[in-house]
Amino acid sequence: MSRIGKKPVPVPQGVTITVGKDNVITVKGPKGELKEAIDRDITVEVVDGNVTFKRPTDQGRHRALHGLYRSLVSNMVKGVTEGFVRQLELVGVGYKAANQGNVLDLALGYSHNIIFEVPKELKVATSQEKGQNPMIALEGIDKQLIGQVAAKLRSLRKPEPYKGKGVKYVGEVIRRKAGKAAGK
Numbered sequence: 001m002s003r004i005g006k007k008p009v010p011v012p013q014g015v016t017i018t019v020g021k022d023n024v025i026t027v028k029g030p031k032g033e034l035k036e037a038i039d040r041d042i043t044v045e046v047v048d049g050n051v052t053f054k055r056p057t058d059q060g061r062h063r064a065l066h067g068l069y070r071s072l073v074s075n076m077v078k079g080v081t082e083g084f085v086r087q088l089e090l091v092g093v094g095y096k097a098a099n100q101g102n103v104l105d106l107a108l109g110y111s112h113n114i115i116f117e118v119p120k121e122l123k124v125a126t127s128q129e130k131g132q133n134p135m136i137a138l139e140g141i142d143k144q145l146i147g148q149v150a151a152k153l154r155s156l157r158k159p160e161p162y163k164g165k166g167v168k169y170v171g172e173v174i175r176r177k178a179g180k181a182a183g184k
Contacts, residue, residue, distance in 0.1 A: 005066030008050035009074045012081055017051055017073075019044050025073060029080025032141045036072055039065050044073075079141035086150045090134040092157075092165035097126040097134045104136065108157040108167065116156070118149060135170070 011017055015029040023038040038044055042065055043054045053070045055062040078084075090097055096107040102124055104116040118124045122140040136153065138146050150169065159166035161177040168174060 003067075005053055005055065005063075005070045007070065008052045009070060009077060011046070011049045011051060011077065015077060015080060017046050017077075019046065025076075027073070027076040027080050029077070031080050031083050034076045034080060034142060036069075036076060038069050042066060042069055044069075075143045079143055083139060083141050084143045084146050086138045086146045087170040088136045088138075088150060088153055089168055089170050090136070090166075091159065091168060092163075095134060095157075095165075096128065097136050099124050099126045099136075104153075106153075106156065109165075110157075114156055116153065119145060121145060122149060 055066040102118040106114040128134040159168045
């Protein structure tokens, strides 16, 4: 059996989980509310402050969905209680980031600035301290959405392997290459 799927998801104080019709699970907490449609083959039970998942057979599809939905619900519970933060760093001369509300204005070395609208479910903050690279912080309750937006921002100017310039996640290690060989 799936080790992840077997583990029950503990429900902290102040969080309510309900399983509605059509197997839609709703998680409400102090930071907000999230919904996820669960496959009809997977059964969900909320008992004694724990959420458990069961699968009907050991088919590959059922085994995969078993662990998947357990992880998704676990992330939903963590999101509505603590929330998620993803930070990006802009490495490069002249790279800048500024925001007005949920609209990012990025200068990434192109001939024009890039205007990027962040979904309203997320909060965005930019900072630039002297001697440090500009930073973008995405904050919200939906881990999937934060990851998707962060990946889209990173794709605007991926870090290159020679100088390491580009948009990278904080803590990401860029695999570097040697440049041209010096004269022979």
